[in-house]
Amino acid sequence: METQGLVEVKNLNYAYGERKVLEDICATFRPGMVCGLLGPNGSGKTTLLKNMAALLEADKNTVYVNGMDIKTLAVSQLAKEISVVPQNSYIEFDFSVFDIVMMGRTPYIRRFAQESSTDVEIVQWAMKTARIEHLAERSIKSISGGELQRVIIARALAQKSNIILLDEPVSQLDISHQLSIMETVRDLAHEHGLTIVVVLHDLNLAAEFCDTLYLLKDGEIVCGGVPKEVLTYERIEQVYQIVCLVYENPVSQKPHIIPVHSR
Amino acid sequence: MSSFGNRKFIKPVFILSILGVILLAITSLFLGTANIRFPDVFRILLSYLPGLKGRIPLDGISDSTISIVIKLRLPRVILALLSGAGLAAVGSTMQSLFRNPMAEPGLLGISSGAGLGATIAIVIGFGDSIFGLGTTAIAAFIGALVTVLIVYNISRTGSRLSQTVLILAGIAISFMNSAVIQLLMIFRRDRMDYIMMWTMGSFSTAGWNKIFILLPFLVIGLTLIFIHTRHLNVISTGEETAKSLGIEVERTKKILLAVCSVVTAATVATSGIIGFVGLIIPHVLRLLVGSDQKSLMPFSVVGGAAFLVICDTLARIVAPPAEIPVGAITAVFGSPFFIALLIRSKRSVM
Ligand SMILES: Nc1ncnc2c1ncn2[C@@H]1O[C@H](COP(=O)(O)OP(=O)(O)OP(=O)(O)O)[C@@H](O)[C@H]1O
Ligand SMILES: [Mg+2]
Numbered sequence: 011m012e013t014q015g016l017v018e019v020k021n022l023n024y025a026y027g028e029r030k031v032l033e034d035i036c037a038t039f040r041p042g043m044v045c046g047l048l049g050p051n052g053s054g055k056t057t058l059l060k061n062m063a064a065l066l067e068a069d070k071n072t073v074y075v076n077g078m079d080i081k082t083l084a085v086s087q088l089a090k091e092i093s094v095v096p097q098n099s100y101i102e103f104d105f106s107v108f109d110i111v112m113m114g115r116t117p118y119i120r121r122f123a124q125e126s127s128t129d130v131e132i133v134q135w136a137m138k139t140a141r142i143e144h145l146a147e148r149s150i151k152s153i154s155g156g157e158l159q160r161v162i163i164a165r166a167l168a169q170k171s172n173i174i175l176l177d178e179p180v181s182q183l184d185i186s187h188q189l190s191i192m193e194t195v196r197d198l199a200h201e202h203g204l205t206i207v208v209v210l211h212d213l214n215l216a217a218e219f220c221d222t223l224y225l226l227k228d229g230e231i232v233c234g235g236v237p238k239e240v241l242t243y244e245r246i247e248q249v250y251q252i253v254c255l256v257y258e259n260p261v262s263q264k265p266h267i268i269p270v271h272s273r
Numbered sequence: 274m275s276s277f278g279n280r281k282f283i284k285p286v287f288i289l290s291i292l293g294v295i296l297l298a299i300t301s302l303f304l305g306t307a308n309i310r311f312p313d314v315f316r317i318l319l320s321y322l323p324g325l326k327g328r329i330p331l332d333g334i335s336d337s338t339i340s341i342v343i344k345l346r347l348p349r350v351i352l353a354l355l356s357g358a359g360l361a362a363v364g365s366t367m368q369s370l371f372r373n374p375m376a377e378p379g380l381l382g383i384s385s386g387a388g389l390g391a392t393i394a395i396v397i398g399f400g401d402s403i404f405g406l407g408t409t410a411i412a413a414f415i416g417a418l419v420t421v422l423i424v425y426n427i428s429r430t431g432s433r434l435s436q437t438v439l440i441l442a443g444i445a446i447s448f449m450n451s452a453v454i455q456l457l458m459i460f461r462r463d464r465m466d467y468i469m470m471w472t473m474g475s476f477s478t479a480g481w482n483k484i485f486i487l488l489p490f491l492v493i494g495l496t497l498i499f500i501h502t503r504h505l506n507v508i509s510t511g512e513e514t515a516k517s518l519g520i521e522v523e524r525t526k527k528i529l530l531a532v533c534s535v536v537t538a539a540t541v542a543t544s545g546i547i548g549f550v551g552l553i554i555p556h557v558l559r560l561l562v563g564s565d566q567k568s569l570m571p572f573s574v575v576g577g578a579a580f581l582v583i584c585d586t587l588a589r590i591v592a593p594p595a596e597i598p599v600g601a602i603t604a605v606f607g608s609p610f611f612i613a614l615l616i617r618s619k620r621s622v623m
Contacts, residue, residue, distance in 0.1 A: 065513050089519025101510045102372045103564035113507050117519035121500065169518070 014076060015041035015091075015172035015205040017062060022072040024057055031057045032229045041172065044199045044206040046216040048240075049226030050250055055209045056097055058226070059175050062207065063094045075173070089117035093169035097177040097209070099162045104149040107161050111137055114168030133168050139194055140164035141187065155182040163191060173205040174198070181211065188212075192219040217241055217264045225249055241265045247273070283568050290572065294579045298354060301586040302346045306593045309338055317342045349479035352487065353585040353599070354578040356476075356540040357550055359491045361577020363533045364551020365570055366498050369509035370529055373436045374556060375614060378537040379548035381443035382420045385450035387534075387541035388471050390416025392454045395468055396461045406486045410542035417534035417541070420446055425530070434512075474547035474600030476585050483543040490539035494532045495574065501529060502566040509564065547600045549607025550577050556614070 017039040024032040032054050039045050039062075047055045060066045062073055064080045073080040075091055083091070093114070101110070114136065115129045137143045140160040145153055150161065159182050166174055176195065180188040196219050198204040210216045216223060217237040224234040227249045233240050242265075243256045251273045259266040303314045313334050320329035321343065331339065360378065367376040378384045394412035399405040424446055428439035451472065458468050498505075504525050508515045515522050540547065554576045555569065562568045584602040591597055 060513075063517055065516060085516060085521055086519040089517060092517070094513075094517040096511075096513060099511070099514075102374070103369070103509050103559070105506070105510070105564055109506075109565060110510065113510065113514075113518060116503070116507055119503070121503070 016076055017173060017205060018074040020072055022061060022068060024061055024068055035231055037224055039205050039207050041205045042199055042203045043221040044196055044219055046220035046223045047209045048216055048223055053226040054229040055226055056177055059177050059209060063092050063175055064088055086117055091171055092173045092175060093166040093171040095162050095166045095176040095179050099158060101150050104151045107142060107148050107150055108146040110150050110161055111164045111168050114165040132170060136164040136167035139167055141190060159183060176208040178209050213241060213267045218262055237264055241267060287571060290575050294575055297579055297582055298350050301350050301582050302342060304586055304590055305346060307341050314342060348481050348484055349476045350582060351484055352479040352544060353476050353581040355487050355491055356544050357577035357581030358574045359536045359540050360550040361554040361573040362495055362498055362570060363536050365555035365573040366505060366529055367533055368555055369505040369566060370526060371439060372509055373439060375440055377552040380440060381424050382446035382450060383417045383534060383537045384541055384546040384548060385447045386420025387413035387417040387538040388546045389450045389454055391471055391542050392457050392468050395464060396457050406482060410486055410539050413542040414535055414538035417538040421530055421534050471545040473598030474545035475598045476544050477596050487539050487543045490535050494536040497532045501525060502570050505566045547603055549603045550580060553607055553610050554580055
């Protein structure tokens, strides 16, 4: 089980048509770790994440899951390995929240079978973990943006995969839910050995919760490593074009960034 | 929410609605220009049930009455039931597949594409025999499939589907198909009435031969649709999501689009272009039973069947002895409905 959940990206290039977006990306994501992807808007974080979930057509031999080329894995098999929380979710039709979370069980439910009691239990656990139990019977069209984001996280949890890719999962959450979701994914990594890859814009949240970080700019990885190495004021200035101060959080000893002004 | 709390009522309500449709169909058999008494309709029907043949006394009922019920009205009602079931199921499927509540074979041009195919077959000279109908159905199917491919490819860039372009392209192609049908009609004035039927939709020429053409396509099509209801649910929440949940989205879409084209084509080849069924029925039912295709699809099938039987009965009895094309009746219901939908979607954008 030790190699379960290893994701390696090797010399990945990606272009949308003529537009080159990722250049020569090399990165490794290990089980038991929370890895953060940081970078300005348009730097290619979402594109990288989608490549890691085989949602985009990349070249062969660029993304490996458990040591196997992702291109060789069947979609149904992949769904049991990797779950994705997309950056934006819009759902046109009015399913109940419970129905949406239950869709996370799709890879496990045979074509003509009903949802089993195990499926229901897992869905209930996922809803509890994402703190949306009280919304179960509500229509997905009638809940708030942050609530929807938690529903989508619950769906990914219900998928019970070894690897969870989250694209800005806390962008619409209040501070309490931000912490609760980040604590949850950290527990999943540290206690249960899952591989967590999370795109974040909040540098301080990333510093607190991620074990390793990759910093992207214009489709290239500028630097990777533990938060202390990556989040230096020179580098933040270079990547984000801002002036900032970097302190040490007295509680966690992690870097704490205070933006001063843009350049 | 109206629907989610009472899942356990869905089954009994469904059974009741099936009984309702059967009652509706029998009522329709009894209505019409020829005056036939309600109990007589029952007796005639019962006498034709396997196992009861000859045991029900039919004295007092004239042969012509029997023949009106069995040879004219019954196939007509059955054809309306089948067409309605098929069109509503197709509409419901396409709405989930395209994530667009306005997707429907009529609006996406599939019906008119099938109509064009059928018209070409008729102009060439294929008639109403089983062979002729079969060929017409195949021509209709090709027309439908070509149209769906054109519309789909116009509205898609990469993996993204522009919902506005989808509807606009459908309507544009639909106009073009109708225009070509009109042109072909000019070249074959002698068959004008016959082709007119295709463009408006009518069950007036219903016969058992048409039922035998439609039924196999419908059974296979509906089976495939029902096999995919869970997939449809997931796809209706987003294609990338569906893919990351383990669904072969492209393959599923191909299968279901082919099914939609086949079922639409078979109904068009037998009864012409009947619009709006696929739009109205799934929509109304979505308000009542929710968007979960596991319950929405069966209700759409039953609802579509009921709707077309009602519309066709109206077509027969509103202005006797003249017949109104059933497509005109569905359009009378459908157009305001479509406009209301447009206004609502405009509001939700604002
Ligand atoms: N479907 C697409 N077609 C063409 N170009 C695209 C597409 N999606 C993204 N891009 C471009 O690729 C680049 C990287 O986009 P990506 O979505 O990966 O950025 P991101 O780092 O996730 O940004 P954000 O922080 O805004 O989410 C951008 O320049 C964007 O304009
Ligand atoms: Mg992004």
